[in-house]
Amino acid sequence: MKLRLIPLGTSAGRPTLARGASAFAVAAEGAWVLCDCGEGAQIAAQKAGLSLSRLDAVLITHLHGDHFNGLPGLLGTLGLEGRQRPLILAGPAGIADLLQHLARAGSLGTGDMEVRVFEQHGAGGEIALEKFHVESRPLSHRVPTYGYRVALPDRPGTLDLAAAIEAGVPKGPLLGELKAGRAVTLPDGRVVQPDGLVGPSRKGVSMAYALDTVPCAEAVELGREVDALVHEATYEHARAELAHQRGHSTGVEAARIAADARAAALVLTHFSASVNGEAVAEEARSIHPKIVAAADLVEI
Numbered sequence: 001m002k003l004r005l006i007p008l009g010t011s012a013g014r015p016t017l018a019r020g021a022s023a024f025a026v027a028a029e030g031a032w033v034l035c036d037c038g039e040g041a042q043i044a045a046q047k048a049g050l051s052l053s054r055l056d057a058v059l060i061t062h063l064h065g066d067h068f069n070g071l072p073g074l075l076g077t078l079g080l081e082g083r084q085r086p087l088i089l090a091g092p093a094g095i096a097d098l099l100q101h102l103a104r105a106g107s108l109g110t111g112d113m114e115v116r117v118f119e120q121h122g123a124g125g126e127i128a129l130e131k132f133h134v135e136s137r138p139l140s141h142r143v144p145t146y147g148y149r150v151a152l153p154d155r156p157g158t159l160d161l162a163a164a165i166e167a168g169v170p171k172g173p174l175l176g177e178l179k180a181g182r183a184v185t186l187p188d189g190r191v192v193q194p195d196g197l198v199g200p201s202r203k204g205v206s207m208a209y210a211l212d213t214v215p216c217a218e219a220v221e222l223g224r225e226v227d228a229l230v231h232e233a234t235y236e237h238a239r240a241e242l243a244h245q246r247g248h249s250t251g252v253e254a255a256r257i258a259a260d261a262r263a264a265a266l267v268l269t270h271f272s273a274s275v276n277g278e279a280v281a282e283e284a285r286s287i288h289p290k291i292v293a294a295a296d297l298v299e300i
Contacts (some may be wrong), residue, residue, distance in 0.1 A: 060091035157199030
């Protein structure tokens, strides 16, 4: 099972004509999660062919407007559509109070939809979804900020089909049960255990999302051995000092994070309007060989 990564907004600070405010979709078969929800995120999601009814969760890194301002509108749309199943919302401390203020002012319109808010504190934690496993870790920005790791469940190990048949397991549903790691009872009453017939489980596909942050050890741990690390690259490396003053990273620094984390690929996003995203990626490729400069609506 694969993850589709779809940048919905790749600009820093404000939307431009070419790049929307921060938003990033992580999609699997029949479900997806939204990392950040800047202005225009729901329109971009629909342009990308993502069904809002299949959205499982919204993961907000921090409460700066370019990462949050699209959320009230998205929640209102889901309410207007009559959504019944709950929506999971994760974000830093204070996000629940902020939504309550908006609701009291009549600015949400969520109708009967339950919004289950999981505020992130301290070292972060785990958020259980039906199709995804989500973890959070604190990053280093000017306000409380959390990065997220999104993974599919681990996959069963490889079944030694010849050995299973030799053990007496007939072709059909029992082989599927055995592959899933469960013991099966044969028609003659014998019980066959998966031990020795099924290899070790395989890690599910994973990605990590680190916006906004200066380089930090937590970003490395967040992206440890993921298939793709999505990391901010607000400026080119010549302006590293300015980036740090504003709580951000350069593309070169993001590449160092990805290399230290042994991430298979690096996706750069959150570009200042004053930089060329591909140029930022190119100067970082000497550090990490597989780098993509994200562009709005270009699926990875």
